[in-house]
Amino acid sequence: MTTIPTSSPNGAHAADDGDVVMALDHVSAAYGPFKALFDVSFAVREGRSLALIGPNGSGKTTVARVCSGLLAPTSGTLRFEGADVTGERAYKLARRGVAHAPEGRSVFASLTVEENLQLSQLRRSRPEREEALAGAYEMFPRLGERRRQAAGLLSGGEQRMLSLARVMVEKPRLLIADELSLGLAPIIVNEVYDALKVIKAAGTTLVIIEQHTSHALDAADDIVVLVQGHVRVAGPAAELGDLSQVLLPGSAHMGPSA
Ligand code: ATP
Numbered sequence: 001m002t003t004i005p006t007s008s009p010n011g012a013h014a015a016d017d018g019d020v021v022m023a024l025d026h027v028s029a030a031y032g033p034f035k036a037l038f039d040v041s042f043a044v045r046e047g048r049s050l051a052l053i054g055p056n057g058s059g060k061t062t063v064a065r066v067c068s069g070l071l072a073p074t075s076g077t078l079r080f081e082g083a084d085v086t087g088e089r090a091y092k093l094a095r096r097g098v099a100h101a102p103e104g105r106s107v108f109a110s111l112t113v114e115e116n117l118q119l120s121q122l123r124r125s126r127p128e129r130e131e132a133l134a135g136a137y138e139m140f141p142r143l144g145e146r147r148r149q150a151a152g153l154l155s156g157g158e159q160r161m162l163s164l165a166r167v168m169v170e171k172p173r174l175l176i177a178d179e180l181s182l183g184l185a186p187i188i189v190n191e192v193y194d195a196l197k198v199i200k201a202a203g204t205t206l207v208i209i210e211q212h213t214s215h216a217l218d219a220a221d222d223i224v225v226l227v228q229g230h231v232r233v234a235g236p237a238a239e240l241g242d243l244s245q246v247l248l249p250g251s252a253h254m255g256p257s258a
Contacts (some may be wrong), residue, residue, distance in 0.1 A: 019046040021205045027076035036062040037229045049206035051220035053213045059229040060209045064176045068100035069093035097173030106163045109152025116151050120166045132169040140165050157188030176207040
């Protein structure tokens with residue numbers, strides 16, 4: 001098995017390193033009696049993008065929920081910028097700078113693009129809101145062109161960009177993007193991934209969760225492969241090389257459920 005132990009350079013044992021933004025150390029999680037994650041350890045490093053990939057039902061979204069405080073681990077430790085945030089609620093983690101762009105479009109269809117963006121920052125002063133809006137339109141020029149249009153009339157890819165922009169106006173330190181490509185035509189997926197490049201270039205650390213892996217792997221500095229709630233492979237993309245055998249459906253690496 002191509003498993004890289006979690007004490008590898010990308011592993012949670014490096015969590016004391018200054019450049020680790022978030023680290024999971026032997027995290028397990030469950031939905032009632034159903035155990036979904038087992039001893040998951042990996043670290044997300046400053047300014048890098050980590051692709052979390054694996055087959056259907058392998059626990060990727062569950063990791064995202066743990067990282068964003070929507071689900072408390074049953075055991076193990078979650079650290080954010082050196083602080084132990086295990087079990088901390090989602091709103092507190094959001095305040096620290098953790099943003100979770102969940103699967104789907106998560107926009108208000110009947111509101112305009114601009115109203116959708118304004119809703120994400122109701123507590124801010126007017127100048128702050130205007131600065132955030134300008135930043136969002138600079139990052140996603142297409143949204144600027146359609147600012148007065150109802151979000152429901154945008155294409156699927158534009159809605160996905162709007163849901164990303166709604167998260168980005170909060171200026172997160174860490175963005176967890178769950179299944180960005182879901183239901184999108186390949187050409188639109190390219191556009192959404194171009195938007196991710198802009199987000200990363202602006203200094204946001206990324207966790208990219210995908211079931212369909214090629215885009216995520218292309219964009220990844222680090223890779224974690226989850227199978228049936230366990231980390232099967234973890235490490236820097238440059239060191240892991242060709243993962244096609246590991247990712248092949250039915251491969252021994254992918255376990256019986258793949
Ligand atoms: P997909 O790629 O299909 O979205 P995933 O890798 O994100 O899958 P999860 O959604 O994290 O996987 O699910 C991991 C396991 O936990 C699955 O067996 C799933 O059925 C189960 N699960 C997920 N959410 C819940 C829930 N709210 N209650 C009970 N079981 C759940």
